[in-house]
Amino acid sequence: MTTQASLPPETPQTSDARVVHVLEFPGGYTRSTGPVIGRFLTGLRSGRLFGVRMPDGRVLVPPTEYDPQTAAALGAADEDWVQVGPAGTVTTWTWVDDPRPDHPLDRPFAWALIRPDGADTALLHAVDSGSKAAMATGMRVHPTWRAERTGAVKDIACFAPGEGPAEVPALAPAGVPTPVDGPASDGEAELEPVSMVTLPHRLEYRLRGGTVWNHFIDGMAVGQIRGTRCAKCGKVFVPPRGACPGDGVPATEWVDLPDTGVLTTFAVNNVPAAGAPEVPFISGYVLLDGADVAMLALVSDVPWQEVRIGMRVRGVWVPDAERTRSVKNLKWFAPTGEPDIPFEQFEEYV
Ligand SMILES: [Zn+2]
Structure with a gap:
């Protein structure tokens, strides 16, 4: 199921995300x-x-x-x-x-x-x-x-x-x-x-989201994953891009994506890191249904030995009352229990 809107003029301009980002190796x-x-x-x-x-x-x-x-x-x-x-x-x-x-x-x-x-x-x-x-x-x-x-x-x-x-x-x-x-x-x-x-390796910078990122974050704040579609090739990008990297034209159409998809690849992380879940934890790329780019996400609610490429997953969100304007509202993806998707059906997205 998808719904669509255009940008502009429907893209709201009310929010303006400015966040501090830190890239570092904690401890050096x-x-x-x-x-x-x-x-x-x-x-x-x-x-x-x-x-x-x-x-x-x-x-x-x-x-x-x-x-x-x-x-x-x-x-x-x-x-x-x-x-x-x-x-x-x-x-x-x-x-x-x-x-x-x-x-x-x-x-x-x-x-x-x-x-x-x-x-x-x-x-x-x-x-x-x-x-x-x-x-x-x-x-x-x-x-x-x-x-x-x-x-x-x-x-x-x-x-x-x-x-x-x-x-x-x-x-x-x-x-x-x-x-x-x-x-x-x-x-x-x-x-x-x-x-x-x-x-020490630490880079701290302030990021001003811009129109596309702000609209995406506004969606995350209400539990909705928003992507953009290229008018030329029709590809859907999530997280959204303001322009199609293939065609170089503005990706002006908004697409609401479901929070279900397929795990296209994953890693078992055994190195503890600040802000990351307790090890071992799974990070992977999830191709949402209707998207043409897989997004990086955590995978949980499943023993790490049972995680596999092709697994159907669904987003797990924080409770409504705890949501903020943050991608962290989407905590991780968990298995849906549906049959796995054959690799051939998503190999072009890996
Ligand atoms: Zn395109």
Whole structure:
């Protein structure tokens, strides 16, 4: 069963969804460093900057595993490694008036490319110059080292104007109190070289839905799934698109779709994630009856071992009283108990 409306003029303009979206690996993304980056990061932990010498004699900081021009492997021999800086010269910069929460400084600062003395390339870091007027290309800067160094570029809190001195506080790994006395190397001798890092990955942005998305969300708020149809090819898109990706023409006709369909493919998720159901949970693509594009959804109310491609499913909604203007009103899809659909009947939508 479908009902239809056109856009415009029937599309209501009363709602205006602006939502904050976050794309991230919660807890960061863990990866191995390899020997070259690992050696650079191990140097940072000990409060020293290292570069790697290329066959033509130039020194790369931060080091790379391969010569950017010839692709020859770099850094294999100890003599290829050169301690540089710690002071250096700003080669270019840009000013940040309003630091973001994850920026290295909570006050206005400069992002700068800094060429450490003895290096032929520059590394990106923050310069705490106090004011934009105090920044200049060619200015001399030195690093301000943290005590809690883990083998990361943030082991340098920032760079500051002038030659230094760039004092290196005794190492106080996270969770370990700063030693009252004793040389910095005491704690380092027991540490393994850095070989793994966990890097933050987070993108936060505000999304203004626009006419099509708002009409779709208004439908979800009352338990109705709305798609758009292309006037040229007749394909129905859900979630709706404002234009047909195949024909490049506006998809101006609204179609109300049922909340039943077929599961065209699925995954059993065993990696816990913030905001996701308890593992193992099923995510999959559901081709709604009357739609030409499968939509990503959760599948539940069925043991994961019994989920199969071709399974007939129906949407499970939150109670009317709990509905908001959100796609989360449609909690998941559950089996209808009808016979499976043969793969041949939906293979073109997989
Ligand atoms: Zn089309």
